[in-house]
Amino acid sequence: MTLTLDSKPHAASLAEIRAKVRDGARLSLAEGDVLYSTPDIWGVCELANEVRWRWHGDVAYYNINRHLNYSNVCALSCKFCEFYRKRDEPGAYTRDMDYVREEARKAVEAGATEIHSVGGLHPYLPWDYYPNLVRTIKETARAMGSDLHVKAFTAVEIVHLARIAKVYKGANDPTPEGRAARMEGIRWVLERLKEAGLGSLPGGGAEVFDDRVHDEAFKGKIRSDVWLDVHRVAHSMGLHSNATILYGHVEDRRERLVHMDMLRRAQDEALAGRAADCDGAAAPRGSFQAIIPLPFFPDGSDLEHLPGPAGLENLRTLAVARLMLDNVPHVKAFWIMQTLPMAQLMLQCGADDIDGTIVWYDITKVPQGSAEAATHQEVTVATLQKAIREAGFLPVERDTLYRTVTRNGNRWQVGGT
Numbered sequence: 339m340t341l342t343l344d345s346k347p348h349a350a351s352l353a354e355i356r357a358k359v360r361d362g363a364r365l366s367l368a369e370g371d372v373l374y375s376t377p378d379i380w381g382v383c384e385l386a387n388e389v390r391w392r393w394h395g396d397v398a399y400y401n402i403n404r405h406l407n408y409s410n411v412c413a414l415s416c417k418f419c420e421f422y423r424k425r426d427e428p429g430a431y432t433r434d435m436d437y438v439r440e441e442a443r444k445a446v447e448a449g450a451t452e453i454h455s456v457g458g459l460h461p462y463l464p465w466d467y468y469p470n471l472v473r474t475i476k477e478t479a480r481a482m483g484s485d486l487h488v489k490a491f492t493a494v495e496i497v498h499l500a501r502i503a504k505v506y507k508g509a510n511d512p513t514p515e516g517r518a519a520r521m522e523g524i525r526w527v528l529e530r531l532k533e534a535g536l537g538s539l540p541g542g543g544a545e546v547f548d549d550r551v552h553d554e555a556f557k558g559k560i561r562s563d564v565w566l567d568v569h570r571v572a573h574s575m576g577l578h579s580n581a582t583i584l585y586g587h588v589e590d591r592r593e594r595l596v597h598m599d600m601l602r603r604a605q606d607e608a609l610a611g612r613a614a615d616c617d618g619a620a621a622p623r624g625s626f627q628a629i630i631p632l633p634f635f636p637d638g639s640d641l642e643h644l645p646g647p648a649g650l651e652n653l654r655t656l657a658v659a660r661l662m663l664d665n666v667p668h669v670k671a672f673w674i675m676q677t678l679p680m681a682q683l684m685l686q687c688g689a690d691d692i693d694g695t696i697v698w699y700d701i702t703k704v705p706q707g708s709a710e711a712a713t714h715q716e717v718t719v720a721t722l723q724k725a726i727r728e729a730g731f732l733p734v735e736r737d738t739l740y741r742t743v744t745r746n747g748n749r750w751q752v753g754g755t
């Protein structure tokens with residue numbers, strides 16, 4: 339779906355935008371254009387910081403988490419992606435349940451509250467593998483007297499699973515009946531994953547909601563309407579989710595703003611409890627918890643010739659996301675991709691969360707010599723807390739659902755002591 343921006347006879351000034359934001363009014367796309375084009379980047383950051391304070395006061399969040407990429411084998415070949423491998427390519431891997439169990443065990447021992455698990459669109463793994471993965475993590479944690487929230491599978495993977503399970507009907511049917519059939523397949527998958535212990539959906543796979551960008555950089559992936567429908571169904575079932583925007587490659591700033599607008603409309607729907615085709619949900623509906631702007635890393639991808647976004651563009655995009663997405667409570671500066679010093683700066687420009695301790699991350703690699711050094715990216719809790727304090731905020735450990743965590747060493751609980 340490609341939308342055009344609304345136009346105004348004159349561009350608003352930053353002062354006018356500030357007045358609107360202070361009134362709690364929604365910014366138009368044309369005003370988003372101004373936020374992007376004004377040379378007063380600190381004015382934009384200051385305003386985003388004001389909104390961030392309104393939401394969260396002096397609190398900034400971190401969590402203790404682990405990433406588990408179950409496989410990098412992928413049927414797609416997105417141009418921006420360096421992570422995927424074909425099945426017989428060197429470096430291709432698929433984790434078995436012993437591996438998953440061991441990772442879950444290590445996560446519990448480290449006091450983690452969350453495992454974030456995603457992978458490529460594996461062409462051969464059977465459907466059962468996926469609920470097994472979730473169940474294995476949950477059961478391992480339970481056997482150790484603990485719990486782990488499983489945040490797993492992007493919307494793109496959920497659709498892939500529906501295809502594997504042969505419940506994804508109406509893929510090429512543009513009618514409302516076709517959409518209803520697709521959503522039914524998505525619901526089938528999510529119900530079974532939820533039953534196995536799935537706690538929420540991560541925000542990946544959204545990239546940029548624009549057909550031109552889609553066809554240029556990630557052709558073959560689901561389009562924006564389907565990505566949003568997966569999250570609609572999840573929300574209707576009471577699952578919370580996140581949203582990302584992958585910026586700084588072949589898209590332009592206007593396309594980023596349209597992406598943000600589409601997300602905030604979907605969030606309006608979720609918050610109003612009016613998600614399409616989702617009547618009669620027993621559990622309270624879910625919604626988008628966080629927006630996570632992800633800067634494009636060109637190295638090793640088919641778009642390696644592009645420069646990728648630089649520091650001030652990263653800062654501005656995060657601040658713009660905070661201002662445009664006025665109905666999404668959390669803005670995450672994902673330190674792994676932004677770097678920790680930049681995440682600190684971002685806390686003063688709209689972000690309220692820097693994500694977690696992480697350990698292994700191999701979707702984007704920070705070159706440090708050996709491949710291993712590049713994917714082993716761990717910080718301690720003390721480092722995260724120090725970074726937050728230095729930025730002028732009070733560090734608060736959260737769980738995946740942004741509930742405060744209290745802990746005694748590796749034992750933890752949600753809420754007060």
Ligand code: V47
Binds near residue numbers: 421544630632
């Ligand atoms: O969907 C892939 C992106 C995403 C590159 O929900 C790249 O809490 C930059 O979604 N350069 C996965 N980005 C990561 C993700 C995420 C991360 C942290 C927290 C959460 C959350 C979600 O990474 C992919 C894709 O958009 N990606 N390749 C690249 N070369």
